Amino acid sequence: MTEKNEVRTEENKVISPVVIKRLPRYYRYLGELLKNDVIRISSKELSKKMNVTASQIRQDLNNFGGFGQQGYGYNVEYLYNEIGKILGLDHINNIVIIGAGNLGQALANNQEFDSNGFKIIGLFDVNPRLIGMTVRGVEVYDIDVLEDFLKENDVMIAALTLPASKAIKVAGELADLGIKAFWNFAPVDLNLPEDVIVENVHLAESIMTLSYRIHSK
């Protein structure tokens, strides 16, 4: 990749960040089609399903090739795999979850992640009542063994599902131990070094956006 945010397909075509943002949704729909043994789909059919214009879909997906002559439609499996590669889902992305409360357990229980190249390999907590239990086969470990765990396992992402009051300190320690990507559910800004990637899921901000949309109608 030559520039930040720039992606090239195998044919070395540049894909814009705006298209990239739409890819997870295409990926989800194509995955459903694949599950239902659909081999080819036209942009018109996909458009109806996804509630996006057919021309938008054609523009977006033409970035990836993978279509026959006009009117023949897209090869579902090919497109699914190409988009998966762009999203890095052809790797196994190991995840640890820090905080094994309801939210951490909800993430560990979410089967959607498994099928998409993500693997939750451990939950960590300070609460003795949680340590030792398993969630869908994944063990909850004492947070004291996290450092050793990170040495022995190739962890790509740390999900932070712990209280805001602890998140900044723990994230800093994890970054020092080499974690370069955080999926942060704590309602704080982590302020980590520039080369560390943070994807925030701020639930309170999401519901405030909803509230704004209700009351501004």
Place this chain on the structure above:
Amino acid sequence: MTEKNEVRTEENKVISPVVIKRLPRYYRYLGELLKNDVIRISSKELSKKMNVTASQIRQDLNNFGGFGQQGYGYNVEYLYNEIGKILGLDHINNIVIIGAGNLGQALANNQEFDSNGFKIIGLFDVNPRLIGMTVRGVEVYDIDVLEDFLKENDVMIAALTLPASKAIKVAGELADLGIKAFWNFAPVDLNLPEDVIVENVHLAESIMTLSYRIHSK
């Protein structure tokens, strides 16, 4: 409000949607300052805390007035309240949670919502093992009583924390019963009537975005 997406302050000034998107974060920071008894803050101090340029902050917050002469800083409480009003947080927004599994319980346990004008007044599930339990004082009801519950209570928002396979049907039924706003955690598009507001929290799409950012570095 005269146009869709357009907001006016009490002085009838228009605020752009881009500014609106940043408001929940300002609201969070101002709330923290208020909790720490900070009465006034300069754009420079706020800028350092929030990692946004001071000139951005001045531009954004000047929409709301609420500042004295230059160099005097912003009145924290006034700004906090004004932003809260724009976001509709001066109303009590009653929420029901459909699906009382880990994720539904995590939402019910999140104290952040209470202090921001949201009130979770009931969880609903089909699972007899969950019905009758309480989460932070909020009861889990049989989903069969939901229709009556909605008649007796003024419910603003339904949070959907149930499996994707059930979400579309349940959302349709709730919309028929008059619910106009959904906070949707199920990984499906709900396809509801145009006047219904949907705020999606698609966790799989969020982690795919993170994965993309990791692998495109």
